[in-house]
Amino acid sequence: MSAIEPTRALNDHALLAARYGESCGPASSELNEVLRCLFAHRSVRAYVQDPLPPGTLETLVAAAQSAATSSNMQFWSVIAVQDKERKAQMAQIANQQMHIVQAPLFLVWLADLSRLDRVAKARGHELEARDYLESFMVAAIDASLAAQNAVVAAESMGLATVYIGALRNDPERVAQLLELPPYVMPVFGLCVGYEDQAKLTSIKPRLPQSAVLFHERYVPQAEMEQVERYDETLSAFSRQNGMGNVNWTDRVFSRMGSIKGMSGRERMRAMVKALGFELR
Ligand SMILES: Cc1cc2nc3c(=O)[nH]c(=O)nc-3n(C[C@H](O)[C@H](O)[C@H](O)COP(=O)(O)O)c2cc1C
Known part of the structure; x- marks a missing residue:
């Protein structure tokens, strides 16, 4: 198999699996065209x-x-x-x-x-x-x-x-x-x-659904284990797509860990106000 398969060549099961970076994604019934398009983003x-x-x-x-x-x-x-x-x-x-x-x-x-x-x-x-x-x-x-x-x-x-x-x-x-x-x-x-x-490039996997979907109340479960596993998934994605070995937390903290990562956007309130918005 080539390193990266065109997404249009993926069957329904493979599309969902790619979205979650696992051999088996969440259960799905047959996908329609709209869902296929969304999952292939x-x-x-x-x-x-x-x-x-x-x-x-x-x-x-x-x-x-x-x-x-x-x-x-x-x-x-x-x-x-x-x-x-x-x-x-x-x-x-x-x-x-x-x-x-x-x-x-x-x-x-x-x-x-x-x-x-x-x-x-x-x-x-x-x-x-x-x-x-x-x-x-x-x-x-x-x-x-x-x-x-x-x-x-x-x-x-x-x-x-x-x-x-x-x-x-x-x-x-x-x-x-x-x-x-x-x-x-x-x-x-x-x-x-x-x-x-x-x-x-290939489909970029997301966090498992259990990390973002709660039922009735906000109750995170096994969050650190999920993040650790997702870090491994994203490192593999990065390697496969010629982006080094960067994992999810590295990427997020380089963006959110310091003001420097904001590329000037730390001034957003002032910048938006300069465009006329009072933001009261
Ligand atoms: C509001 C927003 C702004 C974004 N800005 C950039 C950007 O400036 N440059 C870039 O390469 N990607 C940008 N992205 C794309 C994200 O990096 C991308 O959606 C994310 O890594 C997930 O990858 P995927 O869309 O391939 O699934 C942006 C996405 C959103 C939603």
Whole structure:
């Protein structure tokens, strides 16, 4: 067997097993097409430059707009960036992640309270709730749900994606480059394109379900043993995918163990406020 099998070659059982890094994943009945697509998800960081078929962007946005949205307020927008120079500027903000430039389409997902602000001004309405943390959270959640619908849609169409949270290293610079009005926060970017078949990666296993699923009450069980076992699973995944021998806890603590791992995002409250959000 080659080191990495294309996910489309995996049968239902193998798909679930790959998700949990075990010979046997959780019990499943026959998978339908949607479940197969969800379980086969992988973030892709190597793209060929083939353009997307006409209409793809609009289909992705229709999928995004089909997501649930808090009270139908639709507090999100998205900017499709296809210009190479502008993608390079986005990549620069995101620690030079060159897949941003490689992918034909880069979507910047926005928590957007500015549309309602304009409507309120035009109609002479008060907008007292705008400046509260809750409203910012509603907008960020709306943007995230919309984006994830677009991801699933893209993957169902044979496209690959990867989120780019590193845009939040400098949201003010993103706002400047994309001419965002006040009350708009770039939540993350998303590369969309065709995967470079010469650089396939495998499905990244997750924690066992027993680590994340509780019944009725929050009662963690055998957590340390589960984490230890998952560390081994992720080390094996890292080795198989040419990412050294890094395990899960190493990775998480390098991100969360010190302020340095935040890449400037420790200033997020100030950065979000600079975009107009009061976060009361
Ligand atoms: C909000 C968010 C931001 C992310 N930002 C980045 C990023 O900046 N660069 C990157 O390579 N991957 C990024 N990812 C992808 C995650 O690293 C990836 O989803 C995770 O490692 C699990 O791997 P998988 O998606 O292949 O299953 C991000 C994912 C999410 C949900």
